[in-house]
Amino acid sequence: MAGSNGDGDLIERERKRKMIEEDWRPLRRKWRTESEQKIYSSKLLEALRRVRCSTPALPRSRAIREAADRALAVAARGRTRWSRAILSSRKRNLKRRRSAPSSSSSQSMLSAAGDSGCPAAKKHRPPILEVKASILGRLVPGGRKLSFPTLLDEASDYIAALEMQVRAMSTLTAILSASNTNTSSPAADRPAS
DSSP states (O other), rough: OHHEEEEEHHHHHHHHHHHHHHHHHHHHHHHHSSSHHHHHHHHHHHHHHHHHHHHHHHHHHHHHHHHHHHHHHHHHTTHHHHHHHHHHHHHHHHOOOOOOOOOHHHHHHHHHHTOOHHHHHHHHOHHHHHHHHHHHHHHHHTTTTTOOOHHHHHHHHHHHHHHHHHHHHHHHHHHHHHHHHHHHHHHHHHHOO
């Protein structure tokens, strides 16, 4: 009986794994379609033109990064929490800049983490999965207060969107590099007078 119960557990785990894998497949394909790539690329070009024409309130690299992120959030059409967080937080971040944590707050964080070497303090330390989920929540825009399954869903969609952003920006860089090479080479080929 124990053997048959173990086989049943194995079959059940395999069934759940397949269900989870099927649930995540659309998220993997969502940002890989050609239409999504075209939508994002057009929005990215439009945003970069605006950055180029505007007077820089921010350093140019930061303005480009924010324009690319904002275009990504617009391409997501507000269907995800991370896209809504990017669209709503950009205005607030321009008004206030984060200050570096003071040394007293970092000391209190160390003592709260249980780095005092006391065995009793280690009992109050959160499990490693909670710590990693908290870190992931800080990396995904709008992900700080999400449940773990929702956070994983948002993170997977955000990662796929970032991969698409990298592909679009790499293609744009290659096109611009090729056009710069082509415009500079005829001048080099002209004979000196």
